[in-house]
Amino acid sequence: MxxxxxxxxxxxxxxxxxxxxxxxxxxxxxxxxxxxxxxxxxxxxxxxxxxxxxxxxxxxxxxxxxxxxxxxxxxxxxxxxxxxxxxxxxxxxxxxxxxxxxxxxxxxxxxxxxxxxxxxxxxxxxxxxxxxxxxxxxxxxxxxxxxxxxxxxxxxxxxxxxxxxxxxxxxxxxxxxxxxxxxxxxxxxxxxxxxxxxxxxxxxxxxxxxxxxxxSSLEWSEMFGIEEVQVTALVRAANGEALTILEEMPSNALDIARMAIAKIMTESRRVCLAYSGGKDSHACLLLVLHYLLVNPDCQTEVIVVSSDTGVENMVLKEHILRVKERVESLPLSIPFYIVEPEEEDSFYTCVIGKGYSPPSSLFKWCVRRLKLEPAQKILEQLLMPEEEICLILGSRDMESSTRARSNSKIFGEEFYGTHSIPGIKTAAPIRSWTAAEVVTYLVHEKAPWEGYSNHHLLHLYGSAAGGWSECPTAAAIINENDAVKACGSSSGARMGCVTCTVVKNDDSLRNMAFDYPELHRYVEMRAVLKASQDIRYGGYTGYQRKGRGRFSGGIGDLTLDARTLILEHMHALGIKWKEKEALLSYQIVLEREISEGIAISSRFREALFAMLPVHPGVVGSMYHPIWDPWGSGVDRFTEEDRAAIERIMMEEKEQRLEEAI
Structure with a gap:
């Protein structure tokens, strides 16, 4: 120059x-x-x-x-x-x-x-x-x-x-x-x-x-040939956190948990159980259901709340749906809600549309958008006038040092804890149990329904081969700091979102793919998302956007080139994306990127449109402030249009055949 x-x-x-x-x-x-x-x-x-x-x-x-x-x-x-x-x-x-x-x-x-x-x-x-x-x-x-x-x-x-x-x-x-x-x-x-x-x-x-x-100190394990997950396993096993089956469930542990459930059910008019689908929340669910079946005169209203972040492990998601069907089939009239994030806050809308970096230990934007806010909305809807709701959590002191500190902070010497939402108190009936006790309880305690036993859940943990931890469901989150710590506190032994890039290695997802081949695509997709966090691939703009043509120093958001690459891998791996989220992402890109000097390349457009059921066709007027002022996607070719055209063509073909005869 x-x-x-x-x-x-x-x-x-x-x-x-x-x-x-x-x-x-x-x-x-x-x-x-x-x-x-x-x-x-x-x-x-x-x-x-x-x-x-x-x-x-x-x-x-x-x-x-x-x-x-x-x-x-x-x-x-x-x-x-x-x-x-x-x-x-x-x-x-x-x-x-x-x-x-x-x-x-x-x-x-x-x-x-x-x-x-x-x-x-x-x-x-x-x-x-x-x-x-x-x-x-x-x-x-x-x-x-x-x-x-x-x-x-x-x-x-x-x-x-x-x-x-x-x-x-x-x-x-x-x-x-x-x-x-x-x-x-x-x-x-x-x-x-x-x-x-x-x-x-x-x-x-x-x-x-x-x-x-x-x-660095983090590399000593590599230098001596010891992986972090192995060290973690040894520590947890010493604390009783190995997933082993005891000869019998300790009677004192089971009695204390049942007494805790009885106390909750007799002192609360409405109880909400946070169900993640993991072993701990499943044990709490069984304890509550057995209490209700043994005490049919109980007047306490019970509600189960789970969450679907939109990027859940599909095997675990299927497990939650099966449990939901079984709970709703019981003569207990228990509502089972599965909350989802808003379309504008979904994982791929934030990554592809807004250019957010895949979540990391430095930027865990996913917790609030995918879990915290959806759960808070339904919990606020369940609030009762002049009386607290009791939220049952599957938290255990032994599960991790982070969770133990959290439980101690929340409960202390008191039975009930507090929640970030006023009007909600919390309780953890199995807080003193070890992982071995939870597994033993699930092995020996029969589920109160037919056709889907606890062994299906235990098989998931066996497939995970080290999945000691599970990401808490959204409703179980007391505050955002605890959520951030719990979501990704393990080096890789966890079950949750298949796109989780907060943890260094998702060992459970990789191991489960051996038993569930349909998970292989998500293992590969996660590897792409994890690699995109590395600025060495040039996937970041290098400047932090402030909106309206203003910029400051920083790593910046994902470039359109990086987002194009992610989309191309999604399509090649057969990763599905909701049509509404894809179109919303395209609209967000049009509104943000062009005003900041980046042309929407045909490569990005075609990579995004490949995720739709049908190509939208001529898109010049889509979301145009003049031709489409309401952002409705006018002039877009839809799946309904394709079906109509195929029907008309079939009718014309049949008519020609009739005329020929």
Whole structure:
């Protein structure tokens, strides 16, 4: 790049650009970026990003690349998330994402656009010189399909029509470079007023003269060949949490639980049981049902509340539905509700439509949207005037240190605890039980219905082979902090959402797939979602959106390219998506992305429409503020239209056959 022209206030040429048309013609096109001050504003943000002085790991190849940057007057701004270095020259930024001790997943690198970097960047620019150097270091490169390329090609095909999408702070060029021991993804952020990924001013260059490899405390288990889940298993087994069957259920434990149920049922007019489908809530359900059958004169109203996050383990979901049918078949008139999140808060609407990163330990947006809010709505509807509802929880002190602290905090020495919703008190009748006691109770205690025994649930735990924990149902959540801790507190031994990317490894889902082959697709889909959390794949914009053209420093939301990749994997794996959620996501993207400078590529549109029962056809007027002011999806081709056309064609065919006869 011409560094003088990159100074603020002057023209901002992206580069001297080339493009091949067909296979033989080469056209020159100079792209001039307009000043972005009028359209976008950059401000200091609240999102804090940890910036370190050096990479977590490097090798001789990385040392050579960084030495080139330092010797050619690039500024170093730090490392984000251990493996991604930010550099600048003039007011253009580049980010280098490093794969040195691991290989990138090919399915996360995107589809080759068949372009080479010389099609886009002149070799005599600063960036061109860097790429020439990498080629001399025996790197090969690949430019994936991306929104930047779409806008760039548009500007070449219409040389007199500036494509303003190239100005967007969300726009960047991504190029992969690879050799035997190292893979680099280089992101180019031309003419930006603020550094990407939340870094700030230039830092001192780290000393790269020696071989460096950082080993965190989390890696000691790997170094000694011990997995975290094995260590966890040993600790829990010592605490009585192994899923073993005792010779008999300890009478004192069962008596205490039955006394607790009796106390709850005699002191409450309305009882709500939070049912997750796991062993603990199932044991509580059986205790309540047996009490009601033994005490037919009990006047307490009992209600069961479960939840479907929309991304539940389908095997566990089927189990809950079967239990629901059995409970409703009993002569007890017990309502069994399954609450769901609003369409705008569903998992894939948030990821595909709003660009949220799949939930992580740093951003657990799923708990409130998928669990907490849907449950709160129904609990508030069940409130009674001037009298508290008792919410029965399957919480146990022995289940985990987190749950034990929570129970102690909630109950203390008192029998009843509090809830975040006024008018609700809580009780945990099996809080003192161990996992072995819960399993033993389910083995020896017969369910009060026919055709679906407790052994079906125990088989799920056997398939999970280590699924000691279950994510609590939404109604069991006392407050958001406890929900966040409980949802993903285990290293991988848990049963819940098939898309859960909060935990490091979902061992239970992977193990269950051996007995339930229909889960394999979700294992693969979760792997894609988990990998998309890694910023090294370039799936984040690098700037935090503030709305209305305002941006600040931060990791940012998912790019349209990353969302396209997720959609393509969903379709290839046969992952179903509700039509209403898909159309709502498309509407959200139209409203948010275009206003922030990103064109809705045909690749994204086709990947999303592939999830619908039928392709909507001509979509130019869909959700258009003029042609479709109510956002009703006007002019969309629907499944009903297809059925009508097929019916008419069949009638015409039959009529022609009759005429021929």
């Amino acid at each position: 011409n560094d003088e022209k990159l100074k603020r206030g002057g023209e901002c040429p992206l580069a001297a650009c080339y493009s091949r048309v067909g296979k033989s013609l080469l056209f020159f096109h100079a792209v001039k970026a307009k000043c972005m001050d009028e359209r976008y504003q950059f401000t200091e943000g609240e999102q804090r990003v940890s910036v370190s002085q050096s990479l977590k790991k490097w090798n001789n190849t990385v040392r050579s690349v960084w030495s080139y940057l330092q010797n050619n007057d690039f500024d170093f701004h730090g490392v984000v998330r251990d493996h991604s270095g930010v550099f600048s020259k003039g007011n253009g930024f580049i980010v280098i994402h490093h794969f040195t001790h691991d290989k990138p997943k090919k399915q996360m690198q995107g589809i080759d656009s068949d372009l080479v970097w010389r099609d886009i960047i002149s070799a005599d620019t600063t960036l061109g010189n860097l790429f020439v150097f990498l080629e001399q270091e025996d790197f090969t490169h690949m430019i994936p399909e991306q929104v930047f390329i779409d806008a760039f090609i548009h500007s070449l095909l219409l040389p007199h029509e500036w494509d303003w999408h190239l100005e967007s702070p969300k726009n960047k060029l991504m190029v992969w470079f690879e050799k035997d021991d190292t893979t680099l993804l280089i992101e180019v952020f031309p003419a930006k007023e603020m550094a990407p990924y939340g870094v700030s001013g230039a830092l001192d260059w780290p000393d790269l003269t020696y071989e460096y490899e950082y080993a």
